[in-house]
Amino acid sequence: MNSAVITFPGSNCDRDMMVALRDVFGKAPTQVWHRDTALPDNLDFIALPGGFSYGDYLRSGAMAANSPIMREVKAAAERGVPVLGVCNGFQVLTEAGLLPGALMRNAGQHFVCRDVALKVENAQTLFTAAYEAGETITIPVAHHDGNYFADEATLDALEGDGRVVFRYTQATNGSRRDIAGIVNAGGNVLGMMPHPERAIDPAHGGTDGRRLFQAVMEGLAATA
């Protein structure tokens, strides 16, 4: 598994993501700086980590979405390379137009930092095939801009196409329809506010995030 983690100025979960990928995939990812203009060859997986890219100025993820490397990330996503955006990475994916909607300031204006229960709405994606449909998993969140917004027609289309992958079981940040994670139409780009890379080892307090990376690894091996 050849994987890459993109680091932006202000990323702060890139190291955790690298540790998780190395641990689960058995091979260290390449760390790619946002100003780079090329990705490593033969990439199987790209992760956009959490953090506060550009200090969340303008809108969270808006400036990072215009970093030089994002042209390559978009091209790779269009070729079908799996891309996971976590938290700030999800914000970057929406700002880059790789996923619909936007992440607004949390309802209540508070930074939310705790474990949340998520319902797995679609267990048939590359990222979720190791979960049961309808299963409740526990993954931590830590954000102030996780309030997912899209217009009603877009939300209906996402729901109808099975693109709502994770849903909060309790109101968390004001997200429309309690959406915590969505995939693109091709199913190879997942954006989610909760942090699966923070739930891969029993020492983290839970391992429900680990199965997401395992599913990707097993899914890619099966189609290789």
Ligand SMILES: NC(=O)CC[C@H](N)C(=O)O
């Ligand atoms: N952990 C994170 O990625 C936090 C992201 C983010 N910029 C926010 O607070 O909304």
